[in-house]
Amino acid sequence: xxxxxxxxxxxxxxxxxxxxxxxxxxxxxxxxxxxxxxxxxxxxxxxxxxxxxxxxxxxxxxxxxxxxxxxxxxxxxxxxxxxxxxxxxxxxxxxxxxxxxxxxxxxxxxxxxxxxxxxxxxxxxxxxxxxxxxxxxxxxxxxxxxxxxxxxxxxxxxxxxxxxxxxxxxxxxxxxxxxxxxxxxxxxxxxxxxxxxxxxxxxxxxxxxxxxxxxxxxxxxxxxxxxxxxxxxxxxxxxxxxxxxxxxxxxxxxxxxxxxxxxxxxxxxxxxxxxxxxxxxxxxxxxxxxxxxxxxxxxxxxxxxxxxxxxxxxxxxxxxxxxxxxxxxxxxxxxxxxxxxxxxxxxxxxxxxxxxxxxxxxxxxxxxxxxxxxxxxxxxxxxxxxxxxxxxxxxxxxxxxxxxxxxxxxxxxxxxxxxx
Amino acid sequence: xxxxxxxxxxxxxxxxxxxxxxxxxxxxxxxxxxxxxxxxxxxxxxxxxxxxxxxxxxxxxxxxxxxxxxxxxxxxxxxxxxxxxxxxxxxxxxxxxxxxxxxxxxxxxxxxxxxxxxxxxxxxxxxxxxxxxxxxxxxxxxxxxxxxxxxxxxxxxxxxxxxxxxxxxxxxxxxxxxxxxxxxxxxxxxxxxxxxxxxxxxxxxxxxxxxxxxxxxxxxxxxxxxxxxxxxxxxxxxxxxxxxxxxxxxxxxxxxxxxxxxxxxxxxxxxxxxxxxxxxxxxxxxxxxxxxxxxxxxxxxxxxxxxxxxxxxxxxxxxxxxxxxxxxxxxxxxxxxxxxxxxxxxxxxxxxxxxxxxxxxxxxxxxxxxxxxxxxxxxxxxxxxxxxxxxxxxxxxxxxxxxxxxxxxxxxxxxxxxxx
Numbered sequence: 001x002x003x004x005x006x007x008x009x010x011x012x013x014x015x016x017x018x019x020x021x022x023x024x025x026x027x028x029x030x031x032x033x034x035x036x037x038x039x040x041x042x043x044x045x046x047x048x049x050x051x052x053x054x055x056x057x058x059x060x061x062x063x064x065x066x067x068x069x070x071x072x073x074x075x076x077x078x079x080x081x082x083x084x085x086x087x088x089x090x091x092x093x094x095x096x097x098x099x100x101x102x103x104x105x106x107x108x109x110x111x112x113x114x115x116x117x118x119x120x121x122x123x124x125x126x127x128x129x130x131x132x133x134x135x136x137x138x139x140x141x142x143x144x145x146x147x148x149x150x151x152x153x154x155x156x157x158x159x160x161x162x163x164x165x166x167x168x169x170x171x172x173x174x175x176x177x178x179x180x181x182x183x184x185x186x187x188x189x190x191x192x193x194x195x196x197x198x199x200x201x202x203x204x205x206x207x208x209x210x211x212x213x214x215x216x217x218x219x220x221x222x223x224x225x226x227x228x229x230x231x232x233x234x235x236x237x238x239x240x241x242x243x244x245x246x247x248x249x250x251x252x253x254x255x256x257x258x259x260x261x262x263x264x265x266x267x268x269x270x271x272x273x274x275x276x277x278x279x280x281x282x283x284x285x286x287x288x289x290x291x292x293x294x295x296x297x298x299x300x301x302x303x304x305x306x307x308x309x310x311x312x313x314x315x316x317x318x319x320x321x322x323x324x325x326x327x328x329x330x331x332x333x334x335x336x337x338x339x340x341x342x343x344x345x346x347x348x349x350x351x352x353x354x355x356x357x358x359x360x361x362x363x364x365x366x367x368x369x370x371x372x373x374x375x376x377x378x379x380x381x382x383x384x385x386x387x388x389x390x391x392x393x394x395x396x397x398x399x400x401x402x403x404x405x406x407x408x409x410x411x412x413x414x415x416x417x418x419x420x
Numbered sequence: 421x422x423x424x425x426x427x428x429x430x431x432x433x434x435x436x437x438x439x440x441x442x443x444x445x446x447x448x449x450x451x452x453x454x455x456x457x458x459x460x461x462x463x464x465x466x467x468x469x470x471x472x473x474x475x476x477x478x479x480x481x482x483x484x485x486x487x488x489x490x491x492x493x494x495x496x497x498x499x500x501x502x503x504x505x506x507x508x509x510x511x512x513x514x515x516x517x518x519x520x521x522x523x524x525x526x527x528x529x530x531x532x533x534x535x536x537x538x539x540x541x542x543x544x545x546x547x548x549x550x551x552x553x554x555x556x557x558x559x560x561x562x563x564x565x566x567x568x569x570x571x572x573x574x575x576x577x578x579x580x581x582x583x584x585x586x587x588x589x590x591x592x593x594x595x596x597x598x599x600x601x602x603x604x605x606x607x608x609x610x611x612x613x614x615x616x617x618x619x620x621x622x623x624x625x626x627x628x629x630x631x632x633x634x635x636x637x638x639x640x641x642x643x644x645x646x647x648x649x650x651x652x653x654x655x656x657x658x659x660x661x662x663x664x665x666x667x668x669x670x671x672x673x674x675x676x677x678x679x680x681x682x683x684x685x686x687x688x689x690x691x692x693x694x695x696x697x698x699x700x701x702x703x704x705x706x707x708x709x710x711x712x713x714x715x716x717x718x719x720x721x722x723x724x725x726x727x728x729x730x731x732x733x734x735x736x737x738x739x740x741x742x743x744x745x746x747x748x749x750x751x752x753x754x755x756x757x758x759x760x761x762x763x764x765x766x767x768x769x770x771x772x773x774x775x776x777x778x779x780x781x782x783x784x785x786x787x788x789x790x791x792x793x794x795x796x797x798x799x800x801x802x803x804x805x806x807x808x809x810x811x812x813x814x815x816x817x818x819x820x821x822x823x824x825x826x827x828x829x830x831x832x833x834x835x836x837x838x839x840x
Contacts, residue, residue: 057715060711061620062639069611073751079744080744081745082725135723168720171717198488204433218619254555256556257558297549297590305503305504307554325499331480420585
């Protein structure tokens with residue numbers, strides 16, 4: 001089996017050259033003609049064509065390397081994109097070309113097979129960074145909602161079996177570094193250096209290739225579930241319900257009772273179904289930011305520190321424990337999150353199923369109006385999750401009945417480790 | 421706020437030096453005395469102490485960089501590990517020192533706060549790569565199993581509320597590169613070069629630092645849920661039920677009906693509860709390998725190619741479609757998966773809730789006996805998931821009633837895109 005560079009020296013890092021791909025095939029971020037904008041080329045099958053830092057597939061590029069090491073994958077293999085095109089059209093929308101509106105994904109990422117057909121035919125390895133398909137979801141909580149008459153089958157959006165028909169979209173991150181730096185309020189050079197240093201020296205091109213402005217970071221993707229008609233998303237009259245959710249494997253999959261993640265997500269899906277049934281559209285945006293983007297090891301260390309502290313697990317010391325262990329209360333930084341909503345072409349969210357002030361502030365700052373915020377219904381909050389929820393309310397979470405004060409927080413306690 | 425290297429030149433890559441940390445603080449992988457083995461030091465707060473390639477937290481090191489760029493995190497912050505120690509003891513077990521038995525995680529990763537206490541006190545930045553805590557899980561399917569009298573509350577493992585008491589463990593990957601190469605049947609140098617090239621040049625140290633044998637790859641962690649008494653895990657008489665699960669967000673969280681992932685996972689949990697109630701222990705090992713470790717964008721592209729192919733979505737062409745798009749049928753490579761089971765100290769699995777021949781082969785090859793394989797009950801297979809399940813049976817999946825033949829496979833069809 002062949003390997004692309006095996007006969008040459010290893011190039012530890014690249015530097016700008018007169019004939020670099022960034023000169024031959026520049027990416028003009030934000031330009032409205034996609035051919036002029038130019039394709040994102042992150043493939044490693046022809047290194048001289050690369051005009052971005054990083055590789056396709058995020059973290060999964062490491063598994064590709066293992067597949068090649070095991071002789072199961074030809075390193076020169078290129079995807080056959082036949083029949084893979086989107087099941088629904090999304091865009092182009094005006095937001096795609098508004099300066100600074102979208103900086104963390106490639107708005108043309110799902111359409112590369114059509115737009116750059118000729119380039120691909122002439123051997124340029126251009127790959128989709130977005131994929132759009134259909135699915136049917138079946139969740140026990142939705143069946144319960146039907147049993148309790150909160151939801152009713154309609155044969156289209158929701159079937160008698162409990163199946164929900166959705167369009168789902170996987171979006172890999174594509175970072176336009178000057179735009180990312182602007183969102184975080186720092187200089188581009190500082191952002192590049194910090195990314196390089198904090199990852200233990202990942203991608204020297206971050207500092208050696210100022211001509212490469214686009215980065216494919218090895219982090220997880222976003223998944224968007226659209227309930228209702230995708231084509232209606234950008235119509236100003238369409239009512240839109242939306243839950244923006246950050247991954248929490250322990251609750252989302254396993255139903256851990258220390259937080260409200262799955263209950264709020266399921267409530268969001270229920271609201272989305274209802275909105276779609278009355279002619280609107282529902283959106284769930286699922287972001288891979290486990291444990292406030294600190295990862296699960298840190299999350300579990302914080303759980304122990306919370307449960308063991310003097311006085312027990314109290315709402316009044318909730319944020320403090322995370323900061324002691326992680327150095328920061330939260331690393332999710334919602335600044336990039338609204339990009340996917342702008343990519344969908346929406347200008348208004350009628351019902352936002354989130355109490356997070358960080359999410360609300362980020363969405364409204366990105367030019368999307370939020371009409372109503374929908375808190376999690378009290379009966380859905382699991383027993384041990386009051387500590388987190390009340391601490392967040394006191395710190396600025398949206399709550400119609402008013403935030404708890406310091407003495408309230410002192411009284412709200414979680415389960416001891418001995419009582420699990 | 422200070423930054424570690426700001427006043428110095430940027431070092432694009434490092435090279436072995438006489439006074440390198442690998443000389444001062446070598447990692448002697450597999451040695452039984454943990455002090456002699458030496459700590460894994462991946463911190464970036466003191467670069468000269470680093471004896472591994474990469475950074476802690478896997479992919480989440482990028483979010484740490486964003487937190488610093490946003491001035492929310494002091495780059496010199498170190499974790500306060502007070503009260504974070506494990507809620508249950510695991511090891512040391514003989515498997516930790518058997519040559520080649522564990523190569524993809526640090527067996528001492530949860531105990532660094534105790535073992536290297538003096539080093540940490542004298543300013544060496546050593547961080548846990550494993551965290552162990554407790555949780556209570558509540559899942560609607562378990563409540564249904566109780567309603568159907570398949571499960572009964574016992575007040576300990578399973579409560580009348582449906583709560584399951586578990587110990588849960590988050591394990592970050594720590595790769596010992598010579599051992600990884602051996603598992604994949606290639607030379608270490610070839611593995612290092614392939615990892616470097618296929619990721620688009622991530623971590624030049626993979627090729628410049630042969631003295632650094634340990635790598636913290638930016639991929640997801642493993643989560644282990646233990647139901648029953650952790651201390652019993654390594655006793656030869658303890659009956660053990662086990663599900664080894666690879667992440668599938670679409671099914672695990674959202675209940676997509678194109679595969680059997682969540683139903684099989686929930687069945688695994690039910691079997692684990694039953695085993696624990698009769699004095700055994702149940703283990704769920706959850707691996708972040710979305711879409712066969714090809715990622716969700718590739719997965720959705722494959723769904724479209726399957727559904728649109730001539731003749732429809734057939735079991736007979738199931739694997740072919742993945743290979744056309746991804747170049748490989750599956751990139752999960754179960755070679756590393758048994759490490760976490762060996763870390764737990766188990767020598768025998770009495771009931772393995774998996775039909776995968778790859779998983780079975782990897783587990784038994786790693787020295788763990790498998791007594792019985794438990795297929796997914798037929799009534800749990802969702803309508804559109806027959807295509808995948810039958811294709812897998814024909815390709816070698818365990819099935820007591822015999823595998824389908826070519827003409828059977830030709831007849832098994834999935835839903836068309838028009839019927840979603």
